[in-house]
Amino acid sequence: MSGNHTIGEAAIRAGCKCYFGYPITPQNELGEYMAANLRRAGGVFVQSESETAAINMVVGGAATGARVMTSSSSPGISLKQEGISFLAGFELPAVIVNMMRGGPGMGNIAPAQGDYYQATRGGGHGDYRTPVLAPASVQELADLTMEAFNIADRYRTPVMLIGDGMMGQMKEPVVFPEPVKEFPEKKWALKGRGEGPSRYLASLILDGLEMERHNWKLVRKYQEIAERETRYELYLMEDADFAIVAYGTTARICKGAIKRARREGIRVGLIRPITLFPFPTKVLQEIAHRVKNFLVFEMSTGQMVDDVKLALADYQVDIAFHGRPGGVIPTPLEFARVINRHYLRMKK
């Protein structure tokens, strides 16, 4: 199954009731899948007039307690940022998929990872963060899509699933988890006041001290997410004296490159962040006790490398970077050569 269809099927199995979206390549197959299959499953599909409208429909759907999602690609995700900021302020759960493409501006439709800063730093205005999940296989797209809904509900937060055209369009075998039957109770959801007191959801907090309290409350939530939800994969790291850090599509390419490099006797392994926020800082620090050389690969001019540097600021380690921005897909051979070059430098 293709990655984009897989996200759709996983979302339906996760109990996603509403999908709101606007077409943009390279994620159109997801909206198309939802138009056919979510509606058939009794859910709601609306092709909105813009990404701005879509994310605000998400706000409305989420406020009623339904599991809701939207998807887009880089330029459309930029348009959604105001709405994501409101979701964070309201503390509403929702899943947002970004199949990144080359940029800035219209850029192109090829795979790229230039939206790392936007995704992990909040993206919209104000003091907030969004958990970001970065799958690297179709199976992981299925698993993490379902997990995204759980994390969103558990912490009442928008969650972003991030990939690119390669993730969305490639086909791999996938085993879907059973459909979710039981959902967490959402006492906060707006269902009309009924016999009880009326309630409201507002992000407007005019009193400075009260707004500050709300900001710190969000921070505590993000700390809890960091403690409980940080995910990563270690690949051939047991005996490694050289660590690659990469996520998503780039991490897949790295695995090929690492196999090549290992054939030449280079003991290199991969640290693959699966959550980009929270970033797997602790595992990087543990590894930095024995590994002194790090090489970060990204399909960008260098964004995640900043998080690696932040994580290892107090460690005497060397952090190198190699990037291919703009929608250029590097080959395992190219990465293997880069690994080789850095390895030789490292051994001097």
Added chain:
Amino acid sequence: MKLENQWPKYYKKNVVTHYCPGCGHGIVHRIIAEVLEELDVGKRALLVCPAGCAVLAYHYLDIDVIESAHGRGTAIATGVSRANPDLFVISYQGDGDLSAIGTAETIHSANRGENITVIFINNAVYGMTGGQMAPTTLLDQGTTTSPLGRNAALDGYPLHITDVVAAFPGVAYAERVTVATPGGIKKTKKAITNAFQTQIEGLGYSIVEVLSPCPTNWKMTPLQACRWVVEEMSKEYKPGLLTDKREEKRKLKA
């Protein structure tokens, strides 16, 4: 009769209004509360309040409320109504909100015929931000951003957005009213009742445009402001029924 009994069930008690003296928002809030009670839909109502002077509508209306980003009320209302069709959904919006930044959402929610009711407060200015020109500002009307009066050549013409959406097949009911006279207030209540009933029957989109005084930004006394609504605004935006396709829609449903 005790005064107690006349207090609308869905209007909060013991609250001090933040609206200026002579402002139309408070009147419309009260009418909404009354009609919700009369049609018995307050318990399942969800009102979307706008960025604008009515952002604090939940201070007054004793029903569930969600705040909207500027202009996105009908997108949020769409999400609410689609996710839970049992809810009675109102999007309350000002003229900057509905006919400038939120124009696309207004047009498309109307065109989809969402089963929601839009209460559109047209006061010909941006109230909350201090009286700037709105798409609805009259020609020659002075505002902080049209200090010499709105100039058609530079600023365009007053936008009649309710007339635009009234033409859409998805719009079941649209009326323009004023709250500047006792008669106007009565008609407003009737129009809001019709609009709410449209939604209760599931006939689709309904909208009531209310020409509403903003004495503060018009730099008038409340009385002068009411007079200006009747004598000036009502000339540009003629009060009255703009469309009523309810009968047609009832037949379609049957």
